[in-house]
Amino acid sequence: MMKTDIVVIGGYGHVGSQICRILGAKYPGKVYAAGRNLSRAGEFSRSTGGQVKPLRLSADGPLDPELLEHMKLVVMCLDQQDTRLAEACLQSGTHYVDVSASGGFLTSLQKLDPVKHGFKAAALLSVGLAPGLTNLLAAKAAQELDHTEKIDISIMLGLGDSHGQAALEWTVDHLGAAFEVTEQGKPRRVSSFTDGKVADFGFDLWTHTAYRFPFPDQMTLPLTLGVPSVSTRLCFDSRSITTAAALLRRSGLSTLLRNRTLRSLAVRAFGRFRFGSDRFAVKVDVHGTKDGKPAAIEYGITGVHEAAITAATAAGVVLRLYEAAPEPGVYHIEQLFTLHTGGEALSLLPADADGSGPPFTYALDGATYWTRSTRP
Known part of the structure; x- marks a missing residue:
């Protein structure tokens, strides 16, 4: 059948x-x-x-x-x-x-x-915004260098956007999480909303301080791209809410969210109140060497409605798999797809080196792309 x-x-x-x-x-x-x-x-x-x-x-x-x-x-x-x-x-x-x-x-x-x-x-x-587009951005930037030593991923979510119940619960549940990252090829234990780093998301978003958060892209990219150090950080478009989350973690009060009632209240607060805009942004900073000299490149995406770009990315890969699937196995998105950039536009393309399978391009409407590089 x-x-x-x-x-x-x-x-x-x-x-x-x-x-x-x-x-x-x-x-x-x-x-x-x-x-x-x-x-x-x-x-x-x-x-x-x-x-x-x-x-x-x-x-x-x-x-x-x-x-x-x-x-x-x-x-x-x-x-x-x-x-x-x-x-x-x-x-x-x-x-x-x-x-x-x-x-x-x-x-x-x-x-x-x-x-x-x-x-x-x-x-x-790894299909969506993060993980997903962050993986593809990291892979695209790493291809620009001869050798990649470190990838830093930064994510900004708009608190004025409409987020699904599952996404809200996942975020609240991980505000006080401890997790493992890879640094210089070795595992290191870190905690959410610690080790803040300033990220420039481009355009009119200016800079925000983003903090460590357990997005799985940083756990899988060292394997799929062979990069010794990868980190992912999160911030919100409201700087005051980002700072409050970091203070909550630093004071140890984030452990209170393990209480079912307080967790429910926190999830409800994030879902009901609009603290900021509906914009999102992701950025990757990739460091390594080019022609034997130190080099760095920055790739970023910005847009509105994080759920919409997540859905568009997922639908794009499904449409491809429905018509032309790879050999049986387990893959991450950067192993089967690549990002095509034309001006500020983004599209998904299959990563087939030989161009096998039917022609396929899927436009990721609503997302704007930018890049900056420091070359020798």
Whole structure:
């Protein structure tokens, strides 16, 4: 039986619904918005004029084998605690795309041996803004140098933007997190909202102090790009809120967010109140050598509505995988795609060295690109 369906788990959520709309316009009737709440899925389906269909599905339970027979591709928009669902997809020949920032899950899935586990399809990880476009920016900048020694990634999120519940909870849950990064080829333990560094995001955004945060791009790029030192930092467009978060961490009060009631209040506050704008920005600073001399290059992207660019990036890679998938295995976005820049415009291109597969270009509308370099 030919697999034709695309199932977006969390497909009626903030990001998932936008992914569904893009894919549903291209493949009407073949895209399913899946989740536990069939009523919400049905309501969303009706809002698309039936281009997207509803499906009741729990990401925590086993997948119906009959359902897997029809599923060509699954897009996961929810954080996963283990790899069972992804493994079931890959073993049945269903491609798997993950739109999450759960470093532990991504690392666990990446460690699975495709041959040993009998994978018949491809998993694509690090899809979205961060990880995702940050990975592609880092890879593009690193290609400009002969040797890359260090990559510093900075992310600015607009608190006036509308963020999904899952994204808000993930951010609050990690305000006091400790995590591992790679420095000079060795692991180092660091903490969220420490070790601030000034980042110039270009245009009229000026400079902001960004602090360490456990985005998984810094955990995977040392492996995919072979770079000895990678760090990722976060700030908000409201400097006062960024400073308050850093003070909360420094004082130790961030541990109070482990209390369920206080955590719920913090998530609600981030979701209800608009402290800033709807703009986002990401920037990579890459240091190394060019022609035997020290060199550095800065690449950046800015735009509005972080969820929209996340959805656009995810939809772009899904459209490519639907038509031309790689060999079975587990990949990160920078291993299969590259960024094409024309002026200030951005597009996704496949990274096929031989140009195999059908022609493909996907414009990332709404994002503006810039670069600066220091060359010998």
